[in-house]
Amino acid sequence: xxxxxxxxxxxxxxxxxxxxxxxxxxxxxxxxxxxxxxxxxxxxxxxxxxxxxxxxxxxxxxxxxxxxxxxxxxxxxxxxxxxxxxxxxxxxxxxxxxxxxxxxxxxxxx
Numbered sequence: 001x002x003x004x005x006x007x008x009x010x011x012x013x014x015x016x017x018x019x020x021x022x023x024x025x026x027x028x029x030x031x032x033x034x035x036x037x038x039x040x041x042x043x044x045x046x047x048x049x050x051x052x053x054x055x056x057x058x059x060x061x062x063x064x065x066x067x068x069x070x071x072x073x074x075x076x077x078x079x080x081x082x083x084x085x086x087x088x089x090x091x092x093x094x095x096x097x098x099x100x101x102x103x104x105x106x107x108x109x110x
Contacts, residue, residue, distance in 0.1 A: 013045065016045075017031055021080060022089060027077060028054060063080060
């Protein structure tokens with residue numbers, strides 16, 4: 001399956017980033033790699049989409065960032081999910097499940 005361009009699905013990217021950060025704080029490159037790994041290379045997030053999404057999530061108070069040192073000894077901004085972000089993630093997961101169920105119902109109609 002070819003990679004999906006997430007920049008076309010801004011809300012989906014936000015949800016995927018929030019879900020990725022639910023596990024542990026991560027820097028941008030780590031977030032992108034985790035999404036790609038878990039999706040088995042179907043979802044590939046480019047920096048031009050990821051960093052604006054992280055800034056948007058930060059502005060909304062869904063994530064906060066602190067400077068730290070990455071695994072390769074580079075200074076990096078590590079993002080972590082806030083309580084407000086956790087609540088938003090739950091809303092988005094529910095909304096996504098409803099949407100996916102509706103699409104599946106239409107696709108499976110005779």
